[in-house]
Amino acid sequence: GAGVSQSPSNKVTEKGKDVELRCDPISGHTALYWYRQSLGQGLEFLIYFQGNSAPDKSGLPSDRFSAERTGGSVSTLTIQRTQQEDSAVYLCASSRGQSSGNTIYFGEGSWLTVV
Amino acid sequence: QQQVKQSPQSLIVQKGGISIINCAYENTAFDYFPWYQQFPGKGPALLIAIRPDVSEKKEGRFTISFNKSAKQFSLHIMDSQPGDSATYFCAASIGYKLSFGAGTTVTVRA
Structure with a gap:
């Protein structure tokens, strides 16, 4: 597709279960990002990938959160033992390069609800 | 700690009016300011x-004003339209x- 694709678009899970969120970036984009958006809040940086490596994981809120990227393309964000405070929209984004001024394109997000 | 402070949280403007959103930052190493x-x-x-290095940029009805010394920048939406509600x-x-x-919710009333 032409844009950043995320799945699932909505996920309801029980507290304590693991979830996986998938991101398919724009073809040719080497940089990939995950952000979290809580209701009424701004966007919180989680992790940045350049190719398959993640030089900046500083925004991951706890060791229950992990992410990987394979083939320089698809990325998966995994949340283990989900908690209610994990409920949020998880946004994936990609850009052609890593320097300032490279437009970052966002997907429509995966809305996670932990009950 | 939020590095960029944005205000107001929400605003309502009549169709045809001007919407103004303000932001302030502290880190002088920032080198790119998107909306x-x-x-x-x-x-x-x-x-x-x-x-x-630019004090103003205009694209259609949208204008960014940038004040480097004050570490502030703002978005002006001229001739606001209902489709600008976002x-x-x-x-x-x-x-x-x-x-x-943190974001500003703009509502344009017809």
């Missing part, structure tokens, strides 16, 4: 952006890393 527009259920989309985020970046403001 994103987000409609309900959609991801944020780049609206307009400016670099700190949440607007200012941001600032160093390299790959964007820091976002």
